Amino acid sequence: MFDFLTYTFPISGVTTNILIPPLVAFIVSFFTSMGGVSGAFLLLPFQVSALNYTSPGVSGTNFIFNVVAIPSGVYRYHKEKRIPWPLAWVIMIGTVPGIIIGYYIRIKILPDPKSFKFFVGLVLLYIGVRLFFDVLKKKKATAQKKFDQKLTKEATVKTISFSLKKTVYEFWGERFSFSTIWVFLLAFVIGVIGGAYGIGGGAIMSPFLVTFFKLPVHSIAGACLMGTATASVFGVLYYAILPSPEGMQTSPDWLLGLLFGLGGAFGIYLGARVQKHVPQKYIKLILSILIVYVALRYIIQFFY
Structure with a gap:
């Protein structure tokens, strides 16, 4: 019925209905953006x-999806004054150098799709399990409960x-702090992983900040998206400009990325807008289930 909308993208060779990429991106980004994640790790x-x-x-x-989609969500978080800018800058400065290392890991060590999917699965499984158990933890009178009552x-x-040495900020009447240098080092390592995976690092950074640094998800989402967007700009340049092995297609598919990005822009904006009305335990639960599901599929396929 909609065969006239089917298109073959010349760079990637992908053949699909042109409405599918923006629709999928919209749905995925709406939910993941609430946790400070663009949705690229699922796309x-x-x-x-x-x-x-x-x-x-x-x-x-x-x-490319990240570069096009994320600014709408960052704008929304910035408009509502919900971005801890010191955290955003530390993430950006730490992540960008790691992206180029990740690029070379992707084309030199993990060019085979099966091995790459296995690598992706291991990374996602750790994130998902860690996040899931964090949701199940019984906490006393913590800031999380207070946030859920003040949504x-x-x-x-x-x-x-x-x-x-240390950064301190206030959110909803509570004070939170983190080691600046440790977040910087973490951002660098995540940049390496994100450069190979093509996600910018937000999908890994956000769970780490929530589970290890005990920062509320409602306050770090905008900073993580900002870091992901910045890292993605350099990621696009690396994949588009740097030399690649002969016979290997490393250049991004600009049109396909743009279609994903347009759908993601609307999804991230709406997700950022409703995020403060959703208890963070539900945000983390949704993220953990999605991440573990994808991770298990990728790990299992490696053995068949």
Whole structure:
């Protein structure tokens, strides 16, 4: 019925209905953006498995999605004054150098689709399980419970102090802090992984900040998206400009990435808008289930 909308993208060779990429991106991004994640970590498996886009260029295409989609969500979080900018800057400065290392890992060590999917599965499984058990933990009178009781009230971030040793900010009447240097080092490592995966790192950074640094998801989402967007700009450039092995398609599919990005832009904006009305335990639960599901599929396929 809609055969006239079927199109073959010349760079990637993907053949699909042109409405599918933006629709899938919209749905995925709406839910994941609430946790500070663009949704690229789920769109890459969709491209590999459903669209059969298995060359290294799929990572660069994922970066294009981030570049196009994320600014709408960042704008929304910034408008509501819910971005801790010191955290955002530390993530950005730490992640970008790691992206180029991840690029070379992707084309030199993990060019085979089966091995790459196994690598992706291991990374996602750790994130998903760690996040899931964090949801199940019984906590006393914590800031999380207070946030869940104040979801309809004004939520803004106020920086108290910022130094190389420690950063402190205030959110919903509570003070939170993190080691600046440790977050920077974490961002660098995540940049390496994200560069190989094509996600910018937000899907890994957000769960780490929530589970290990005990920062509320409602306050870190905007910073993680900002870091992902910045890293993705460099990721696109690396995959588009840097030399690749002969016969290997590493250049991103610009049109396909743009279609994913347009759908994601609307999804991320709406997700950012409703996020403060959703208890963070539900946000983390949704993310953990999605992540573990994709991870198990990718790990299992490696052995068959």
